[in-house]
Every structure is written in structure tokens, then in C-alpha cells.
Amino acid sequence: GARARPLSQAWCRRAVEIVERTGTPPDQAHILARVAIPHLGACRWDEAESAIRRAWRTAESVMYMRIVGECHALAGIEAQFRGEFRTALGLYRDLHRLCVVVGDRQITCWSLMGQAHALVRLGEHREAIELSERALAGLDQETMRSETVLGLGMLALARLQAGEATGPYAAADRSLAYLRGSVPVIYYTQQPVAATAEVFLALL
Numbered sequence: 001g002a003r004a005r006p007l008s009q010a011w012c013r014r015a016v017e018i019v020e021r022t023g024t025p026p027d028q029a030h031i032l033a034r035v036a037i038p039h040l041g042a043c044r045w046d047e048a049e050s051a052i053r054r055a056w057r058t059a060e061s062v063m064y065m066r067i068v069g070e071c072h073a074l075a076g077i078e079a080q081f082r083g084e085f086r087t088a089l090g091l092y093r094d095l096h097r098l099c100v101v102v103g104d105r106q107i108t109c110w111s112l113m114g115q116a117h118a119l120v121r122l123g124e125h126r127e128a129i130e131l132s133e134r135a136l137a138g139l140d141q142e143t144m145r146s147e148t149v150l151g152l153g154m155l156a157l158a159r160l161q162a163g164e165a166t167g168p169y170a171a172a173d174r175s176l177a178y179l180r181g182s183v184p185v186i187y188y189t190q191q192p193v194a195a196t197a198e199v200f201l202a203l204l
Contacts, residue, residue, distance in 0.1 A: 001079075008038045012047075029059035036074050040081065041187045048078055066155045069098055069107040076114045077188055089118035109135045109147050117154050117191060125162035141178075146185060146186045149178050154193025156199045172199040 012035045019031040032055035039048035049132040056071035060066075072095035079088035092114035099108040112135035119128035132155035141148040156171035 005042055008042070009044075012038060016051075025058050025062045025088040026064045026067075029055045029062070029064050032058065033067050033070050033074065037187055040074065040078055043081070046084065048074075052078065057068040063099075065102045066104065066107075069095060069102065069104055069110075072098065073107065073110045073114065076118075080117060080191070081115075085121040089115060089122070092118065102140065105138065106144070106147070109139045109144070109151075112138075113147070113150050113154065116158065117149075120154055120158045120161065120195075123161075125158045127153060129162065145178055145182050146189055149175055149182075149189055149196075150192045152178065157195035158183045160199050160202055168199050168201055172196050172203075177199075 004123055015031050019028050021182050023031065032051045036051035039045075039051060039150050047129065048097070052071050052074045055067060058073075059067035059071060064075065072091055076088045076091040076095065077084070096111035096115065098165045100112050105175070112131045116128040116131040116135065119125070133144060134153040136148065139147050139151075152171050152175035156168050156175060159167035159171060175192060179193065179196070
């Protein structure tokens with residue numbers, strides 16, 4: 001809520017101060033990437049972009065490829081939140097090429113789902129469906145529940161907008177089942193939760 005925002009900003013500043021004074025470059029990259037997340041959630045675009053760029057630059061300088069991948073994803077999410085879907089699509093395609101080299105399964109799923117989300121908003125529903133299905137097939141849907149909601153919610157919306165008869169409800173119903181069994185606290189679940197609700201409302 002409104003009271004938490006000044007506190008989160010203060011804690012973000014304090015975390016960066018500590019890691020800049022005492023941390024190694026990998027520590028700094030890690031904390032800067034984490035600091036970007038509450039800024040994204042609060043739509044503090046300048047702060048988010050600054051933290052992402054600093055984290056990205058620092059991670060690349062020490063070949064910390066996990067954080068490089070996360071920074072690609074964070075930049076893609078920022079672009080999506082701002083309605084810059086073609087920019088987001090390019091970032092996620094770059095991220096997918098990186099994942100082929102690095103071999104990180106979780107971030108590979110993010111790259112496919114991020115592309116799918118952007119493509120839904122750009123009206124490319126069939127490609128969005130294909131990428132969502134590929135992403136869902138590549139993850140453990142019980143342990144990676146947030147990613148599963150991420151995939152299913154946007155898959156449901158893509159199928160709805162593609163004019164399918166039964167596919168939208170089936171995907172939205174599965175998404176809802178996962179949502180009921182967990183607390184959707186991760187910032188990137190906002191879009192699939194909204195997509196799941198949109199599908200159910202459209203099918204009333």
C-alpha cells in the first residue's frame with residue numbers, strides 16, 4: 001500500500017549503499033537486479049531502468065550470466081508494463097538466444113513466455129500460443145507454479161483472441177486452479193492474473 005512505498009524506497013537505497021561499500025561486483029549486480037523489482041511494481045520507471053542498467057553492466061563485466069539473463073527479463077517486463085511491446089519482444093528474443101548458450105531452463109521459460117505475452121498484445125495470437133505451449137512443456141508445473149500461471153493465463157487469452165471455442169476456458173480454468181492453491185505475490189503474475197480474469201469475463 002501507500003505506506004509501504006516510502007519504506008521500500010528507503011530499504012532499496014540502504015541495500016545499494018551497503019553492497020556498494022562492502023560487496024563484490026557479483027554481489028552488486030545481484031542486489032541491483034533485486035532493487036529494480038519493487039521499482040517496477042510501483043511504476044518508478046526511471047529508478048527501475050537505472051537499477052537494471054547498472055546490474056546488467058556489472059554482471060556482464062564479471063560474466064555473471066544468470067543476472068545478465070535476469071536483467072534481460074526485467075527490461076522486457078518494464079517494456080511490457082509501459083506498453084512498449086515491440087521493444088519487449090526484441091528483448092525476449094535476445095534473451096532466448098542467450099539461454100540457448102547458457103542453458104538456464106528457468107530463464108528459457110521466461111524468454112518464451114515473455115515473447116508470447118508481447119505477441120498477444122501485438123495480435124500475433126498463433127505464434128503466442130505456440131511459444132506458450134513450448135514454455136509450459138519445458139517446466140515442472142508443480143514446483144514452478146508462478147511460471148505455470150504466467151504461461152497458462154496468457155495462453156488462455158491468446159486462445160480467446162484467436163477465436164478458439166474450448167481452448168480459452170480450459171487454459172483459464174487450469175490457471176485459476178494454480179492461483180487458488182498459492183498466493184500470487186510475485187510481481188510478474190499481474191498480467192496472467194488479469195488475463196485469466198479477462199477470459200472468464202469474456203466467456204460469461
